[in-house]
Amino acid sequence: MEGDRMMEPMFQFDNVVYRYGGSDAQPAALNGISFEIPRGSRTALIGPNGAGKSTLIFHMNGLFRCASGAVRIMGEPVTKSNQAEWVRKVGVVFQDPDDQIVSMTVKDDIAFGPLQLGRPVHEAHRIAEECMALLAIEPLAARNPSDLSFGQKKMVAIAGVLAMDTEAVIVDEPMAFLDPEGQRLIHDVLTLLAQRGKTVVIATHQMQLVAEWAEQAIVIREGACLGSMTPRELFGCRPELLASARLDLPPVAKLMSAFAWNPPESMPIRMEEARQWLRQQQDL
DSSP: OHHHHHHSEEEEEEEEEEOGGGOTTSOOSEEEEEEEEETTOEEEEEOOTTSSHHHHHHHHTTSSOOSEEEEEETTEEOOTTTHHHHHHHEEEEOSSGGGTOOSSSHHHHHHHHHHHTTOOHHHHHHHHHHHHHHTTOGGGTTSOGGGSOHHHHHHHHHHHHHHHTOSEEEEESTTTTOOHHHHHHHHHHHHHHHHTTOEEEEEOSOHHHHHHHOSEEEEEETTEEEEEEOHHHHHHHOHHHHHHTTOOOOHHHHHHTTSOOSSGGGSOOSHHHHHHHHHHHHHO
16 A cells, blocks of 8 residues: 555646746747656756756646646645645745744744644644754743744755645755754655655755765756656666766765776665675675
8 A cells, every 4th residue: 555655746846847937938938848757756857057847846746837748646636726725735945944934933933834834832832842942942032033044944845844744745955054063964864754754855956965865866957857766776777867967976986986887777876784794795
């Protein structure tokens, strides 16, 4: 049953075109893009700055509607009449947390979403406390978010989306401005969400994160999809796609690519895989 659910698409983009301002005179931010993201999957959107990743994200919870083509969420086309429904079912953490922080204290900000969904005040505060504990930000509960660092604000924004308990969670540049401990924590939270059956999508430039965490990588350039595949296929067999998208191999794969791998998809791309291979070489 779970395997069947994984095969169902959470998001479907079918030849989607979008132009900012709605004018044909503007270049297309999304240029006939097509791909699918299965429900319950861990997917990374990768591409250079200006590739269209953030524009894609705005379509994935109904904030934007395409000029032509079709966007489907859980099998249903996104329309003007159901736009608000998807905002409640698909949680998005924007690249700039100031775009979604609205309250005067961290705890109130995290509780804001559950309150908007009709949860009682005591329950919304309990949910906020659980999300703060998950992200180790309980000491910030009474702080004004405007006084926090960018990385702390990012944690608050992520907690606010977690509190909504949406079917899908999308995070734009999840590791930006976080220290190593914060990055490890976010990696663990993204993994936990996937283990709980959520569809988790990230947009990132960090290729090692893609290698370690993602099940699917979608390569974007100039508003079009260059390919959708596993990270192992991408880094082991299709490095030319990375080059065309002005991206590089993750550090582990870059090191391992110095050796001959047959078949190429056997090349270690994760840190633990590289450690195991190096131990084996020592034992020979």
